[in-house]
Amino acid sequence: MAVKALIKRVVPEDKAREMIPLFRQMRSLAMNQEGYISGETLRNLNNPEEFLVISNWQSSDAWVKWLNSADRQQIQEQIDALLGGATQYEVYHYGFSE
Numbered sequence: 001m002a003v004k005a006l007i008k009r010v011v012p013e014d015k016a017r018e019m020i021p022l023f024r025q026m027r028s029l030a031m032n033q034e035g036y037i038s039g040e041t042l043r044n045l046n047n048p049e050e051f052l053v054i055s056n057w058q059s060s061d062a063w064v065k066w067l068n069s070a071d072r073q074q075i076q077e078q079i080d081a082l083l084g085g086a087t088q089y090e091v092y093h094y095g096f097s098e
Contacts, residue, residue: 007053008088035062
């Protein structure tokens, strides 16, 4: 069953310049992962420091494999260090199946 992973980050304005290349590197790696469908990054109009990534995966197993991969963890550690805290994740699947 396909899932959507929502990744929320608050990026202080003074950290954005360092953060954007890490976001791009993370997306580039994700695109080559088995089970990756698509992703998009949104910026909150009312709070420009808040970013939401919506990542679409063929299954929760594919998402978890990517979440726990060494390549991803290396970049995520750099992101969390810049943010001064952990990134928030939520995973959803379609509520109705036929």
